[in-house]
Every structure is written in structure tokens, then in C-alpha cells.
Amino acid sequence: xxxxxxxxxxxxxxxxDVIHVLKNVVHIDAELVWHEDFRHGIYDAIIVPxxxxxGDWLRAGAIAARSxxxxxxxxxxxxxxxxxxxxxxxxxxxxxxxxxxxxxxxNDPPRFIAKWVWVKVNDIKTPFTKLYSxxxxxSMPIAHGEGRYFIDSVDEVRVAFTYYGExxxxxxxxxxGVVNYEATSSVSCRTQRGRRKPx
Amino acid sequence: xxxxxxxxxxxxxxxxxxxxxxxxxxxxxxLVSISGFSNVNKVISxxxxxxxxxxxxxAEAINYVREVCERARIFNPTVHRLLILGVENA
Numbered sequence: 001x002x003x004x005x006x007x008x009x010x011x012x013x014x015x016x017d018v019i020h021v022l023k024n025v026v027h028i029d030a031e032l033v034w035h036e037d038f039r040h041g042i043y044d045a046i047i048v049p050x051x052x053x054x055g056d057w058l059r060a061g062a063i064a065a066r067s068x069x070x071x072x073x074x075x076x077x078x079x080x081x082x083x084x085x086x087x088x089x090x091x092x093x094x095x096x097x098x099x100x101x102x103x104x105x106x107n108d109p110p111r112f113i114a115k116w117v118w119v120k121v122n123d124i125k126t127p128f129t130k131l132y133s134x135x136x137x138x139s140m141p142i143a144h145g146e147g148r149y150f151i152d153s154v155d156e157v158r159v160a161f162t163y164y165g166e167x168x169x170x171x172x173x174x175x176x177g178v179v180n181y182e183a184t185s186s187v188s189c190r191t192q193r194g195r196r197k198p199x
Numbered sequence: 200x201x202x203x204x205x206x207x208x209x210x211x212x213x214x215x216x217x218x219x220x221x222x223x224x225x226x227x228x229x230l231v232s233i234s235g236f237s238n239v240n241k242v243i244s245x246x247x248x249x250x251x252x253x254x255x256x257x258a259e260a261i262n263y264v265r266e267v268c269e270r271a272r273i274f275n276p277t278v279h280r281l282l283i284l285g286v287e288n289a
Contacts, residue, residue, distance in 0.1 A: 058246075058273065066272065095272075102277035110221040150218055150278055170219070 002044035003029045007073070007089075009064045014050030014087060022047075035069040040076045045127075048073070050087025050143070060104060060146040061091030070096045082127045087144060090177070099180045100157050105148040108170030114143040118164040119176045126179045129160055137164050140176075149175045204253045207260035208289035211268065214245035216280040245282070248273065251289045260286055 004022055008015045015032055022030035031043075054063040064070065070092070077083045077098055085093035094101040107113060116139050121132040132138070140161075149171035151157055161177035214220075222244035231239045250267065254260035261283055268274055274281050 059275070062272065062275075095275075103275050105215070105218060105278060106222060108219055108221040110225055152277065170221075 001029045003031060003042075004045045004047060005031055005033045005038060005043040006047045006049060007033050007035055007038055007069060008049075009035045009051070009053035009067070009069075009092075011053045011055055012049055012051035012088070014089075018047055018049045018086070035064075035067060038069045038072055040072040040079075043076070044081065046073055046076060046081060046083045048083070048085040048089030048092050050089060053088055053092060056088075056146070059095075060144075061088060061093075061095040064088075064092045065095030065097075070098075074098060084128055087142075091146065099178055100151065101178065102150045102152055104146050105150050105170075106146050107144070107168075108148050112143075112145040113147070113168050114141075115168075116141050117166070117168055117176075119161040120164040122159045122162055123179060126160060128179065142168065144169070147171065149178075151175075203255045205255065206251055206289040207254055207257060207286050209250045209252060209260050209264040209286045210284035211248050211250065211264060212245045212282040212284055213248070213274040213279050214243055214282060215278060218278050220244055247284075257286045 006015050006018050006022070019030050019032055022028055053061060057063060073083060074096065083093065083098060085091075085099070090099070091104045093099040094104060118137050119140050121129055121134065121136045121138065124130050124132050124134050147169040149169075151172055154173040154175070157175065158179050159173070159175055159177070160179045162174040163171065163176045164174075167174050220243060223242040226244065227239060227242040231242060250264045252260050252263055252267075254263055265281065265283065268281050269276075
């Protein structure tokens with residue numbers, strides 16, 4: 001049975017929700033892993049959940065992105081292990097360079113947002129979105145102060161989700177989630193590491 | 200064998216570049232301007248960090264802090280500019 005690692009940093013708070021969904025809804029094996037204990041080469045997939053890692057000091061995700069565990073995560077990702085970042089996990093993956101994106105800036109307009117939004121599914125050829133229909137509009141919760149996705153050129157990005165009906169935080173091109181893909185040598189399909197930011 | 204190492208406090212700030220600064224805009228619009236200060240054209244928000252470092256002189260201290268900020272990714276060069284605000288003996 002595939003085993004999914006859910007990484008916990010100091011300040012992570014979405015970890016138990018993710019564990020609950022994996023174990024009790026999706027019924028797959030999941031393990032909550034303290035960031036200092038994570039080692040590459042063990043898990044079939046990795047989720048970096050939401051929260052306020054290291055208190056969001058300096059900027060959201062910046063300190064966690066430089067931690068030893070992320071070097072281990074990158075080694076797994078380069079070996080084809082899918083990595084999903086949700087919310088603060090998304091900010092961490094962008095800061096770590098695992099996902100395309102210049103930065104996640106403070107929201108515009110400037111406010112913390114916690115609400116449900118509609119997002120459109122733009123790409124279903126990823127391990128994270130393949131059960132959706134293309135252009136399906138789904139509701140997801142968002143809760144963030146630094147969610148304004150910025151990138152120099154949106155053409156460089158493979159977009160998984162876009163906000164639908166509104167742009168709650170000023171993200172470039174309504175981008176709510178992206179995937180990054182690199183070919184692996186062993187399989188014909190490309191392996192994506194992606195993340196959703198909402199939640 | 201001279202005393203080549205002194206302590207310096209280098210003051211830095213990280214500000215946005217090339218992207219909107221809604222915090223600065225809000226401070227300008229909803230605090231400064233409505234208080235009647237019509238000669239303020241812009242407010243720029245940012246984050247202050249001070250570094251106390253060992254160096255032989257001011258210039259070396261500043262260069263060292265600049266290197267620290269770049270290599271430790273204290274700022275994100277895509278969207279931020281690092282300002283060296285000043286240096287003093289610490």
C-alpha cells in the first residue's frame with residue numbers, strides 16, 4: 001500500500017486534517033512526520049500541509065524552505081515522488097524552488113482572508129487533479145495573508161487551478177494552484193509536483 | 200596582530216520592487232492623507248532587520264551583510280530590494 005508522508009514543521013496546523021482525509025476518507029496509509037525526522041527514499045508521496053511554519057517570520061514559508069528536510073524532499077521529488085503543498089506548504093514549495101513562481105506576496109487588497117472560494121480546474125493531467133473534469137468549478141476554503149501569487153511571466157507556469165468569479169488576493173492571472181513537471185527517466189508520463197494553495 | 204575585528208550594527212530594510220505595495224498604499228490613503236498631510240506622495244512599507252557582525256571596518260560590515268542577505272535568501276530578489284540604511288559601531 002502506498003505510504004504518504006505528511007510533514008509537520010513548528011507552526012504547521014493543517015497536518016491532522018490531511019491525515020484524517022488520507023486515512024479515513026481516501027483510505028491510504030499516511031504518516032505524520034516531524035520535519036527533523038523525515039528522510040528521503042521512504043515515502044511514495046509527500047504532502048506539506050498548511051499553517052504558519054516558523055510563525056511566518058521573515059515571510060511565509062521562507063525559513064521552512066531553507067530547512068534540511070526540504071533538501072530531502074527535493075531529492076525525492078527529483079526521483080519522481082509527487083509532492084503536494086497546501087496553503088503554507090505551497091508557499092514553502094515556491095520558496096524552496098520546487099514550484100514555479102516568483103513569490104507569494106501579501107494579499108492585495110491587504111487583509112487576511114478566510115473563506116470559501118470557487119476555483120476552476122485547468123489541468124487534469126496531474127496526479128493531484130486527475131479525478132476532476134477539465135474546467136470543473138469546485139469550492140475550496142482559503143485562509144491566508146500572503147497569497148498573492150506573483151511570477152514574471154505567467155506563460156512559464158503550468159496552472160492547475162484558477163480562482164473563479166473573483167480574485168481574492170490579487171494573484172497573477174487568477175492563479176490559485178500550479179504544478180511543476182519534470183520528466184523522469186523510467187516512466188512515459190511526466191511526474192508533477194504540485195500544490196494547491198487554497199486551504 | 201592588530202585588532203582587526205570590531206562589532207558593527209548594519210541596519211537593513213527589505214522593500215518591494217516592481218509590484219504593488221498595498222500596505223504602503225493603505226497607510227498613505229487611509230492614515231496619512233486623511234490626516235491632512237497632502238504633501239506625502241507615497242508610503243513604502245517594508246521589513247527592518249539589523250545585523251551585528253564582526254568586521255574590520257564599515258565597508259566590510261556592509262558587504263558581509265549584503266552577502267548574508269543574498270545567500271541566505273533573506274530577501275527574494277524577484278520581488279524585493281535590499282536597502283542598507285546605515286552602519287554604526289555596536
